[in-house]
Amino acid sequence: AQTVTQSQPEMSVQEAETVTLSCTYDTSESNYYLFWYKQPPSRQMILVIRQEAYKQQNATENRFSVNFQKAAKSFSLKISDSQLGDTAMYFCAFMSPREYGNKLVFGAGTILRVKS
């Protein structure tokens, strides 16, 4: 079974600075998808960025980018120019198309606090 590990329970960063959240996963699959979700205090789960494992190029969405290291099974999220609105819980998630139901497997989450 696939597992996802987020080793940083909490992190903090100053406004306008850059922060990187770590995620590692374990799988024997070669084709899969990775996601970062943001959960602000409103509780809503918001998709931040996705990565397809067969694409070597790292995904980027505005201030959010990933460092995808397939051999190391690592998928970190970099937030540039941090803003107060980035304060949230961030979840890393894995999905394999070969697994029936295409279920998301989540890490335990990292609480990010952006300080002014």
Add this chain to the structure above:
Amino acid sequence: NAGVTQTPKFQVLKTGQSMTLQCAQDMNHEYMSWYRQDPGMGLRLIHYSVGAGITDQGEVPNGYNVSRSTTEDFPLRLLSAAPSQTSVYFCASSRLRGVYGYTFGSGTRLTVV
């Protein structure tokens, strides 16, 4: 476009009571699922459905039932509530087998006393 709608947003139950959490999506997504979120454990899959009339168990199915009679609706039933079922529940749906990610509802905070 409402997306994924969950009701209620908050609920308090007494031990042994039953209830149904409602979930509806208007995006014609074939995949729907229920997760529970507990502190320090991320989100864990309870039940899921790959289409109308088809459901299956996830990681933590005990104490819960689901049905999928239409593409739009995927209710979650708690048969006899227990304090261990105190949690935040999320319904999610996706198209194209989830490769573009899932869309989540706003969650239901359930407390069982």
